[in-house]
Amino acid sequence: MAYTDKTRGMYTDILTGMKDAGLFKQERYIHSAQAADIEVEFPEGAELKKVINICANNYLGLSSHPEVIKAAHAGLDSHGYGMSSVRFICGTQDIHKKLEKMVTEFLGTEDTILFPSCMDANAGVFEAVLTKDDVMISDRLVHASIIDGIRLCSAMHDTFKHSDMGHLEEKLQLHSDKRQKMVITDGVFSMDGDTAKLDQMVELCEKYDAMLFCDESHSSGFIGKTGRGTHEKCGVMGKMDIITTTFGKGLGGASGGCVSGRKELVEMCRQKARPYLFSNTIAPPVVAGVIKVLEILSATTERRDKLEKNTAFWRKGLTEAGIIIKDGDTPIVPVMLFNAKLSQDVSKDLYNEGIYAIGFFFPVVPQGAARIRTQISAGHEMHHLEKALDAFRKVGKKYNILGKTKAEIIEMYGM
Amino acid sequence: MEDMKEIIRTYVVNEYVEDDSEVTFDTPLISGGIVDSFSMVSLKRFLENKYKISIPDDKATPEAFDSVNKICTLVLEFTK
Numbered sequence: 001m002a003y004t005d006k007t008r009g010m011y012t013d014i015l016t017g018m019k020d021a022g023l024f025k026q027e028r029y030i031h032s033a034q035a036a037d038i039e040v041e042f043p044e045g046a047e048l049k050k051v052i053n054i055c056a057n058n059y060l061g062l063s064s065h066p067e068v069i070k071a072a073h074a075g076l077d078s079h080g081y082g083m084s085s086v087r088f089i090c091g092t093q094d095i096h097k098k099l100e101k102m103v104t105e106f107l108g109t110e111d112t113i114l115f116p117s118c119m120d121a122n123a124g125v126f127e128a129v130l131t132k133d134d135v136m137i138s139d140r141l142v143h144a145s146i147i148d149g150i151r152l153c154s155a156m157h158d159t160f161k162h163s164d165m166g167h168l169e170e171k172l173q174l175h176s177d178k179r180q181k182m183v184i185t186d187g188v189f190s191m192d193g194d195t196a197k198l199d200q201m202v203e204l205c206e207k208y209d210a211m212l213f214c215d216e217s218h219s220s221g222f223i224g225k226t227g228r229g230t231h232e233k234c235g236v237m238g239k240m241d242i243i244t245t246t247f248g249k250g251l252g253g254a255s256g257g258c259v260s261g262r263k264e265l266v267e268m269c270r271q272k273a274r275p276y277l278f279s280n281t282i283a284p285p286v287v288a289g290v291i292k293v294l295e296i297l298s299a300t301t302e303r304r305d306k307l308e309k310n311t312a313f314w315r316k317g318l319t320e321a322g323i324i325i326k327d328g329d330t331p332i333v334p335v336m337l338f339n340a341k342l343s344q345d346v347s348k349d350l351y352n353e354g355i356y357a358i359g360f361f362f363p364v365v366p367q368g369a370a371r372i373r374t375q376i377s378a379g380h381e382m383h384h385l386e387k388a389l390d391a392f393r394k395v396g397k398k399y400n401i402l403g404k405t406k407a408e409i410i411e412m413y414g415m
Numbered sequence: 416m417e418d419m420k421e422i423i424r425t426y427v428v429n430e431y432v433e434d435d436s437e438v439t440f441d442t443p444l445i446s447g448g449i450v451d452s453f454s455m456v457s458l459k460r461f462l463e464n465k466y467k468i469s470i471p472d473d474k475a476t477p478e479a480f481d482s483v484n485k486i487c488t489l490v491l492e493f494t495k
Binding site: 156161 | 457
């Protein structure tokens with residue numbers, strides 16, 4: 001053992017520095033199942049408080065759906081708790097193949113491979129299909145897991161300005177000599193809630209002979225008329241080369257993810273993607289739960305329709321209250337406060353009013369763009385949203401931000 | 416030399432600066448956080464295409480790319 005006092009002191013200093021800079025993340029303990037109404041212990045040791053959750057990725061309210069829970073129980077009974085193996089040794093069950101086939105049909109692709117998480121899918125996919133002769137051109141606001149996957153890949157990497165199609169075209173021209181070009185984007189961007197211009201990106205990719213990759217983690221199950229995702233909304237179903245997505249958000253909220261797309265690319269992942277080759281298979285009860293989720297969503301659009309209505313109500317309510325939100329139509333609705341401390345203070349006051357929503361600030365979002373990211377769910381009823389709006393009005397009035405412009409809020413609180 | 420400096424400065428501003436920050440010939444680009452390590456790729460490719468040169472990877476260091484003046488010195492080394 002060589003964990004000396006000097007070593008311990010070094011790490012203690014780093015952690016203290018994080019606390020002093022306001023960058024130290026603290027968990028809040030939830031004592032109930034994930035839902036619109038939850039019971040929270042915060043800070044540690046405090047009495048449990050009943051609050052309305054408006055910061056979960058539980059977009060379709062399926063995380064604690066009775067049919068999903070029942071299906072997971074049945075999967076546990078019939079297929080066991082775990083497989084004690086990676087997929088290619090002895091970790092592939094009939095239900096894993098069934099789920100892969102269902103995801104392929106749901107997303108309108110050629111084939112699908114499951115990963116332990118979408119983080120793992122994004123970490124493994126680029127290295128599996130690209131080499132140093134190729135180039136990856138990514139939107140500057142893609143998710144951190146994509147950045148990590150890009151770092152693990154030997155292909156050249158370049159970026160284009162967020163959602164700027166003119167800049168993307170310049171980059172496709174600049175790298176026209178590369179063997180393969182892959183354009184990389186999120187479908188719905190997790191911090192701003194805006195949507196990728198996949199229709200225009202497909203056109204550019206066809207013009208410049210490039211492949212198109214899209215992470216649909218914040219889209220699958222509810223974006224598009226039947227909830228297939230951003231590619232459905234943009235009218236480019238069947239034209240995506242690679243889609244990655246998660247089962248940890250709208251699609252049940254447990255865990256697991258996948259790469260779905262052209263069959264040769266999926267097969268390359270099956271042969272070469274390291275998180276697939278060297279990490280455990282998804283546990284059987286989770287697989288059984290996701291199968292039920294896809295059955296529910298394939299049978300009816302009721303839940304995504306309700307989410308759409310809830311989102312429209314929430315966006316309209318905040319705007320009419322004089323609160324600045326990011327434009328868009330997705331259930332990710334960032335309330336812009338610009339100042340980091342203000343975002344923390346508003347979050348704390350909302351909690352006292354029974355509303356659970358978290359403030360985000362630099363470096364998670366750009367300097368001077370602090371916000372509270374609200375996320376709407378089909379699990380919310382009107383009374384949840386009305387109570388949350390009342391709380392935002394009350395807290396907004398306290399801080400004198402209602403009806404104020406960005407410049408006025410920055411003048412009062414600084415960047 | 417002055418023309419080259421202005422061309423590179425203009426490229427850096429158009430490519431990387433998304434607010435009204437001023438970029439001079441001596442502004443630290445990498446250490447100042449204006450150009451990240453990922454984005455150096457496009458800058459290197461721009462220089463190679465524009466000046467018909469090839470910059471070896473071991474010469475394309477963050478230090479060599481850290482200001483418009485330093486980039487010009489690097490480009491001139493390969494255009495001689």
